[in-house]
Amino acid sequence: MTVLAIRGGHLIDPSAGVDAPRDILLKDGRVAEIASPGKLKLPEGAEVLDATGLMVAPGLVDIHVHLREPGQGYKETIATGTAAAAAGGFTSVAAMPNTTPVNDTPEITRWMQSPERHASARVFPIAAATRASKGEVLNDYAALKSAGAVAVTDDGHPILKDSVMREVLAAAARVGLSVIQHAEDTRMTQGASMNLGPVSFRLGLRGMPPEAESNLVERDIRLITELRESRAHLHVAHTSTAAALAAVRQARRSGLRVTCEVAPHHFLLTEEHVGLYNTNAKMNPPLRSAADRDAMIEGILDGVVDAIATDHAPHATHEKEVEFEHAPNGITGLETALGLSLRWLHREWKMPLGRVLSLLSAQPAALLNLKGRGTLAVGSFADVVVFDPKAEWTYRATESKSKAKNTPFDGWTMLGKVRWTVSEGRVVYNAAQSEERVWIDAPPVGRELI
Amino acid sequence: MNPAATSVRRQLNPPPVPASPFPYNPGSLLSVMDLSVESVSRLLARTTALENEDPLVRDRILAKRRIALLFYESSTRTRTSFELAAKSLGADTTLVSSLSSSIEKGESLKDTGLTLRALGAEAIILRHSSSGAAWLLEAETRLPVINAGDGMHEHPTQALLDLRTILAHLRPGTAPVNAETLAGVTVSIVGDILHSRVARSNMLLLPRLGARVLLCGPKELLPELAAQAGPGIAIERDFEAAVRQSQAIMMLRIQAERLAGLQLDLEEYKTSYQLTGQRLAALAPTAIVMHPGPIIRGLEITAGVADGVQSTILEQITNGVAIRMAVVERALLAARQGGRA
Ligand SMILES: [Zn+2]
Numbered sequence: 001m002t003v004l005a006i007r008g009g010h011l012i013d014p015s016a017g018v019d020a021p022r023d024i025l026l027k028d029g030r031v032a033e034i035a036s037p038g039k040l041k042l043p044e045g046a047e048v049l050d051a052t053g054l055m056v057a058p059g060l061v062d063i064h065v066h067l068r069e070p071g072q073g074y075k076e077t078i079a080t081g082t083a084a085a086a087a088g089g090f091t092s093v094a095a096m097p098n099t100t101p102v103n104d105t106p107e108i109t110r111w112m113q114s115p116e117r118h119a120s121a122r123v124f125p126i127a128a129a130t131r132a133s134k135g136e137v138l139n140d141y142a143a144l145k146s147a148g149a150v151a152v153t154d155d156g157h158p159i160l161k162d163s164v165m166r167e168v169l170a171a172a173a174r175v176g177l178s179v180i181q182h183a184e185d186t187r188m189t190q191g192a193s194m195n196l197g198p199v200s201f202r203l204g205l206r207g208m209p210p211e212a213e214s215n216l217v218e219r220d221i222r223l224i225t226e227l228r229e230s231r232a233h234l235h236v237a238h239t240s241t242a243a244a245l246a247a248v249r250q251a252r253r254s255g256l257r258v259t260c261e262v263a264p265h266h267f268l269l270t271e272e273h274v275g276l277y278n279t280n281a282k283m284n285p286p287l288r289s290a291a292d293r294d295a296m297i298e299g300i301l302d303g304v305v306d307a308i309a310t311d312h313a314p315h316a317t318h319e320k321e322v323e324f325e326h327a328p329n330g331i332t333g334l335e336t337a338l339g340l341s342l343r344w345l346h347r348e349w350k351m352p353l354g355r356v357l358s359l360l361s362a363q364p365a366a367l368l369n370l371k372g373r374g375t376l377a378v379g380s381f382a383d384v385v386v387f388d389p390k391a392e393w394t395y396r397a398t399e400s401k402s403k404a405k406n407t408p409f410d411g412w413t414m415l416g417k418v419r420w421t422v423s424e425g426r427v428v429y430n431a432a433q434s435e436e437r438v439w440i441d442a443p444p445v446g447r448e449l450i
Numbered sequence: 451m452n453p454a455a456t457s458v459r460r461q462l463n464p465p466p467v468p469a470s471p472f473p474y475n476p477g478s479l480l481s482v483m484d485l486s487v488e489s490v491s492r493l494l495a496r497t498t499a500l501e502n503e504d505p506l507v508r509d510r511i512l513a514k515r516r517i518a519l520l521f522y523e524s525s526t527r528t529r530t531s532f533e534l535a536a537k538s539l540g541a542d543t544t545l546v547s548s549l550s551s552s553i554e555k556g557e558s559l560k561d562t563g564l565t566l567r568a569l570g571a572e573a574i575i576l577r578h579s580s581s582g583a584a585w586l587l588e589a590e591t592r593l594p595v596i597n598a599g600d601g602m603h604e605h606p607t608q609a610l611l612d613l614r615t616i617l618a619h620l621r622p623g624t625a626p627v628n629a630e631t632l633a634g635v636t637v638s639i640v641g642d643i644l645h646s647r648v649a650r651s652n653m654l655l656l657p658r659l660g661a662r663v664l665l666c667g668p669k670e671l672l673p674e675l676a677a678q679a680g681p682g683i684a685i686e687r688d689f690e691a692a693v694r695q696s697q698a699i700m701m702l703r704i705q706a707e708r709l710a711g712l713q714l715d716l717e718e719y720k721t722s723y724q725l726t727g728q729r730l731a732a733l734a735p736t737a738i739v740m741h742p743g744p745i746i747r748g749l750e751i752t753a754g755v756a757d758g759v760q761s762t763i764l765e766q767i768t769n770g771v772a773i774r775m776a777v778v779e780r781a782l783l784a785a786r787q788g789g790r791a
Contacts, residue, residue: 198678204581204603204650272467276480277582294462321560321590323580325601348463412465 003027003043004425006386009051013058013376014358015366024056026382029424029444034378049427051386054419055353058361059091059121059383060338061374064155064180064237064261064309066330067093067123070108071100076314076403078117081334083437084312084402086120086429088335089418091383092365092373093121093312096155097128104128104139106147113148118439120428121421122383124150124370126180129168133157138167141175148443150368153180155237156284158216160185166223173232178368180235181220183244184285188212193325195286199271205325208286214243221251221258228256235367236260238311240285242295249304259367260299261309264333264340265408267296273408279320279327281408283313300359301351307364310337314404332407336395338387339414347415353389381444382425391417401434472585477573477594477781480584482606482655490659491626494614496776498625505538508775513540515782518571520562520587521547521598522578527743527767528598528608532575535774541782544571559583563591573781576600594781602645607777608742609651611769613659615762616698618769619738632661638692639665640723641702641750643672648742649702650679657682666692667723670714671704689723693733700740701725701750720749727754738762 004026011022011034023040025033033040042048067081078095085093095112097103103112109125117123127149131137135154144152152172158181159165165181172179189208194200196207217236224234239245239260251258265283270290274281281287299305313330320327341360345351365374372380397410421429428438473484485493500508517536521529529545536543546566557565559578566574573594576584581601588595599605617624620635637656643649643665653663657680664686665676677685686692693699704714725739739751739760747753756763 198675201644201673201675202650202679204601204647268465270464270467275468276470276472276585290464293464297462297464318558321586322558323578323586324582325580344465 002425003046004049004382004422004427005040005042005046006049006051006056006384007040008037009054009056009386011056011376012354012357014354015362015375016377018376019354022056024376024384026384026422026425029382031376031378031380031382034376049386049420051419053388054386055389056384056386057357058374058376059385059421059423060089060360061092061364061370062090062310062312062334062337063094063307063364063368064263065093065095065312065334066098066314067095067112068314069099069117070111075316078112078119078123080401080403081312081314082119082121082123084332084334084400086421086423087401087418087434089338089385089387089421090334091121091385091421091423091428092124092370093334094124094126094150094368096126097153098133098156102128102132104131104133106143109144109147109149113443115439115442120437120439121423122440122443124148124368126151126153126155128152129154129159129172129179130164135159135161135164138171141171141177145175145177149177150370151178151180151235153182153237155180155182158182158184158186160187162219162223165220166227169223169227169232169234170230173227173230178233178235180237181216182237183213183216183220184208185212185216193282194274195271195288197271197289199274203274203277210241210243210288210292213241213285214247217244217247221247221256224251224256224258225254231257233257233259238263238266238285238309239296239305240266240288240292242292245295245299245304249299252304259306260304261307261364262296262300262305263309263311264337265331267293267300268340268344269293269408277324278408279322279324280331280406282324282327282329283311283331284329297349300345301349305359306367308337308341308359309364310334314402315406317405320406330406332400332402332404334402335400336407336409336412336414338418339393339395339416340409340412342389343413343415382422384420384422385418386420386422387416387418389416391415393417472588474588474592475594477784478588478596479606479777479781480588480595480597481604482609482651484606487627487629487658490610490613490655491628493610493773493776493780494617494627495625496779497614497772500775500779501772508538509540511539511779512536512782515541515572516570517541517543517573517575517778518566519543519545519575520566520577521545523599524549525577525599528577531767531770532598532774532778535771536778539775539779541778559587560590563587563593567591567593573778594784596777596781599647601647602650603647604651605647606651607770607774608648609655610777611766611773612652612700612740612742613655614769614773615740615766616738618765619762620697627659629658630660632656632659635661635697636695637661637663637698637700638686638696639663639700639702640689640692640725641667641671642704643667643676643702645671645705646702652700653683654680664692664695668719690729690733693725693729693737696734696737698738698740699725699734700742702742703744703746703750716749723750725751725755727752727758730755730758730760740766742766
C-alpha cells in the first residue's frame, strides 16, 4: 500500500481543533501520523507532497449531489461527477436517488459504489424513501442501509402525505437512517419556474411561493415532534427561505433532531440573477428574494445551518438551451463551492476559515454519520484537500471536469485554489496534472475504524 | 432581533447582478425596455414619415430583404399586421407557423431559428407561448428579433401602437416626445393583468413618458406585487374609481386559456369590471377607450362602448401597421448603421 506524506503545510482540522503547521503521514488509506513540521519519520518509498504555503484540510464532504447514474449518463456519470468533486476538493459525496431507475433497491445502491464506476471520490448513495419515489410505499431501509445507503429521501418528489412521511421518519429512525426532505408543497408550485415575487411577475413566469417550502418544513417538524421518542432525524435539503430557516431554528431550540443545509447559490444569488431567462439560474428550490438570501447568510454565520451542500445537478447543454419554463431545474456546483465559500463567507463576511471548512466537511459528515470522514484525526480516512487559500482564480465552465456546464458562476472570481485532493490515500486530483484520471478502490466495507 | 444579527445584515455586501447582454443585435426589439425615450420618439417620427411616404418609394426601402414570421401561436391580427408592414416596405416575408407543418415536431426553437437563418432570413418576428422565447431566439441566432408576444411577458409593438393612439388623442401634434409628454395623464389597464403581455409592455412604457398607470382587476388576475413592476404604477381595485381618474381606459380580455384552474365567476366579473355605456358616460365622458383585441363583446366591454365614439379600437389596429413598419425597418437598418454593437 502506498505511503504519502504532506509536509510544510498548515493543517486545519476543525473537528480536532487543530490550526497549526503540521506534517501528516497517510498510510493504507488512513491518517497514520500527525507531527510538528519536519518531525515525520518517512518510511522507505514514501511519496511526498510539498505543501509549503498551503492549507491542508479534511477532504470536503457534499451531502447533496446528483450523479445521474444509473440511466442518465448523457448528463453526468459517476466517473465524471466525482472527477468534478475531486477537482473541487471533495472526497465524499452523497448521491441522490432520482436516477433512472430510481435508486430504491440494494442492488442499485451497491452498483453505484462498485469500483467499476471509476469514482474519484467516495460515493455514499442516498436511497429513495418510497418505491420509485412515488410517495406511497416505503422501501426496505434495513436492506438499503446494509447495502451502503446513508439516508433516505425522495428528493425532487417531496413526500406530501402526512401518514407516509410519518411512517418514513419512524421506519428510518428504527434502522438509524436520516430522512432528507426536499421541502416543497408541489400543490402550490404547479407550472412555476422561479420564485414568486416582483421578478416573476415582470418576467411573466409563474412563481413558487416561499410558503411552498416553509409549509412543508413546518409540517415535517410537526411530525418529528410527535415522534420525539423515536429519535428520528429530519434533514431539510437546500433550505432557501427565511421562513423555513426560522422553523428549523425553532425546532432546534426545542431540542428536536432537525438539521439543514444551504447551497452556495442560495446564500449568494437572488431571483434578480435569473436576469433575462438565464436557464443556468433555474433550479429548485429557486433563487429567492434578497431578504431570503440574507437570511441564509445570517443562518450560516450564526450557526443554525449545519452544512453547505451544492445540490450539484448536471444537465446536458441542449436541455438548458430551451424556453425558460421548459428547462430542467439544477446547476452544477462541485467545483465552485470551496472557491465561492472562501471568497464570500470567509473574505467578505469574515467567517473564520475553520468554520467555513467545517460546514464543508466535519459537520456534513457528522450529520450523515459518515465515520472517519471530514476529519484528519489519526485513524480516520486519508481524505485530504490541499489548497492555496490566497489564490484568486476565475472559474471557467468549459474547463469543468463535469460533463455538464450549467453553472451561473462561469467567469466568477474564486478564492482558494485546490492543489491536490487525496481520497483514501490516493492523489485523485493534482492541479499540475489535472488531465490525469485516478480512481479509488472498492468501498472499505467491514474495515473498522481504529 | 438581536443587535448583532442586525449589524451583520447591514454589513452584507453580496455579489452584484451582472449587466444584461441583451439585446445582442441593435435591430432587435425584445422588450419596451430596449428602447430609450429618444428611440421611442425616433420610432414615432419614423412611423409618421413612413405612413406619409409615397407607396412606390416606400416599397424600395427593404426591397428583397428576407423576413421570417415565426408564429407558434395563431394570431391573425398581429401576424397580418406585421406582414402588411413588412411588405409595404418591399420586404419578402415567409410565414412559419405551428399550424403549418413547417415547424418540425419536436424541433427546438434554437434549431428552427438557426434553420431560418441558414435559409437566408435577415430578421425574425416571433410569437411564442413561452415567456422569454424571444430572448432565447436572439441569443442563439444573433439576428434582429422582433418580439410579437412572448407568453405572459411582453408585446412591445402593441405598447408602441397604444402609445401612438394615446398621443393622437391626448397630445395631438406633439413631436418629439420626452419623459414629460404624458405628464398628468392617467391610463387605466383593466382586467386580466396577470396573464397579459399587453399590460406588462404598457405599464413599462407609458410611465417613462410621464403617464401614471393604474392597474385594475380582481386579486386572482392582479396580484399586489404587480405595482412593483416599475415606477409610475399603482393598483386601484375599484373599477369606477379607476375610470373616474382616467383619460385613457385600456380594457383587456379574460385569457381563459391561461387561467390554469383559477375559478372565476364571470357574472360577478361583469358586475364589477364591465365597461358599460352608463359607467363611461357618468365617470369618463371624454376618455378614450382602448382594447388590444380580441374583444369579447358583452364580457369586459359592451358592444355599445366598443363601437362608440370614445372607442379607439379600430384606430389601434391601423396604428399597428404603421408602427410595425418603423420597427421592421429599424430591425434591418439598425444593424447596418449601428455596426456590431
Ligand atoms: Zn431537491
